[in-house]
Amino acid sequence: MNVCAFDVLLPERGVAALLGDVQIALFRTHDGEVFAIGNQDPFSGANVMSRGIVGSRGDVPTVASPMFKQVFDLRTGACLDDPSVSLPVYPVTIRDGQVVVGSGDH
Incomplete structure (x- = not known):
């Protein structure tokens, strides 16, 4: 599903979007x-991950929750502070300048 133009995503920032009836958070890293x-x-x-702090741990792109500051791997959704917790991740491609997000997996 086309979600938005790539150019509207600011580096190191997140935005919320609806993918069907599911809220997702999109992040564009510095690279x-x-x-x-x-x-x-x-x-x-709370639906707040899109407002998290984008960063990294080593070479792992991350986002820290704005609520309690747990850090999640943006590639896998795994919580780096509590390995028993994870977020769903969704495949992303850029096609003709548009961000296309597919269905999710856990």
Whole structure:
């Protein structure tokens, strides 16, 4: 599903979008990669991941929840602070300048 134009995603920022009836969070990293994860913070239940702090741990692109600051791997959705918790991840491609997000997997 086309979600938005690539150019509207600012580096190191997130935005929320609806993918069907599911809220997702899209992130564009400083090197231009785009990731899509579930927008619901699994620790608080709030739909706030798109407002998280984008960063990295080593070579792992991450986002820290704005609620309780747990850090998640943007590639896999795994919580780096609690390995028993993860976010859904969605495949992303850039096609003709558009961000295309596919169906999710856990």
